[in-house]
Amino acid sequence: MRRFPRRSLAVLATLGTLALTGCGTETGDPAGHVPSATGADRTIRAERLMQVTKVHEETGMTLLEGPTFDEGGGLIVVDVTAPEGKPKVLRVDPGSRTARAVHTDGRGAYTSAQFSPHDGRLYLSDYVHGEIISLAPDGSDPQTFFSGDVDGARMNPDDIAFDQEGNLYVSDSRSLSVGDAHGRVVRIDRDGEKSTVMAGGLASTNGISFDADYQGLWISELTQNRISYLRLDAKDGVASRHTAIRVDGGIAQTDSIAVDADGNLYQALHGRAAMVVYDKHGERLATVELPARTKGLESATNVAITPGGTKAYMTVSGSAGGYLYTFDALAKGIRQSNGG
Incomplete structure (x- = not known):
């Protein structure tokens, strides 16, 4: 999830509304997929699939996140800044390039989505209210899965990841200021x-994903532009932790962050509509870019x-609206490349 302006976060926290800023229009977007070059750090040109959302008058922006596939092949996305009455969870049919509302409410600001391997329900993180809620796959039956303080402090849950047994791992941002290092990784x-x-x-914990073998967690720290690696032990604890990649x-x-079947990391960028791809040893393999002359799209938030x-399928947002772009990944998709 992108970092909210501090003023907007204060409004969200105190009023429970989404008074965020941003406006504009898209002025160009050539179609067509440009084949990537060979060799290290090649460029992969993503192709626009469809526009999913427009900027909301009430909040001054739109912000697509998720995305995650359901069992029927539908692509679930969340609109973080959708106001009350507008769709906050949507299901996209990539084939027909259509989207329909799945869930809305008057409270949540949902920053991630993922299906649990334990009960098959859709789980959403509410960044503002510090909660995790779950829905039936069709968007019905909303339930609060977790709410309250963790070790005496309320969470600002950003992204989520499930282990194979259905336990939930949360990137708890907590930080509102540059230089703060109060972020956490929480297991529920x-x-x-x-x-x-x-x-x-941790410095504004953001992305979180298990590696391909469930041996550890990749964690992105937004205000330090780094990816850390937490190696897990057999008792559901952390055996070691180190800075793995410094992102230029x-x-x-x-x-x-998402991870493919070969263990490659797809690191989304807030402030640039692009992703960088690394192997598990930190070698930069590729950069995923939008077509030239694309305007009004400032951030790539996630990929499935x-x-x-x-x-x-990459979620991209900005003053032009919220869009899905497609590209060919370097390896096949697994659970670790499906939401969070």
């Missing part, structure tokens, strides 16, 4: 009863790769 048992801080002292993002910052295939 699959029944929602027990929460544990696995790591602290310029004015852009590290957003969500088709399970068992290589078609990737």
Whole structure:
């Protein structure tokens, strides 16, 4: 999820509304997929699939996140800044390029979405209210899975990841100021009863994903432009932690993370509508870019790769609206490349 302006966050926290700023129009977007070059750090040109949302008059912006595939092949996305009465969760049919509302309410600001392997429900993180809610796959039956403080402090849950048993791992941002390092990684048992801080002292924790073998967690820290690696032990704890990759993002910052079947990392960028791809050893393999002359799209927030295939769907937002772009991933999609 992109970082909200501090003034907007204050409004969200105190009023429970989404008074965020941003406006504009798109002035260009050539169609067509440009084949990528070969070799290290090649450029992959993404192709526009469709516009999903427009800028909301009430909040001054739109921000697509998720995305995650349901069992029927529909692509679930969330609009973080959707106001009350507008769709906050949508299902996209990539084939027909249509979208329909799945869920809305008058409270949540949902920054991620993922289906649990334990109960098959759709889980959403509410960044503003510090909660995790779940829905039936069709968007009905909303339930609060987790709410309240963790070790005496309320979460600002950004992204989520499930282990194979259905336990939930949360990137708890907490930081509102540059230089703060109060972010955490929180583990919540699959029944929602027990929460544990696995790591602290992180700089605006944002992306979170298991590696391909579920041996550890990749964590992006937005205000430090770095990706950390938490190696897990056999007792659901952290065996070690280190800075794995320093992202040269310029004015852009590290957003969500996805991992493909070969263990490659797809690092989304807030402040630039692009993703950078690394292998598990930190080598930069490719940069995913939008077509030249595309205007009004400032951030790529996340990506989902088709399970068992290589078609990737990237959520991109800005003053032109919220869009889905597609590209060919470097390897096949797995659970770790499907939401969060």
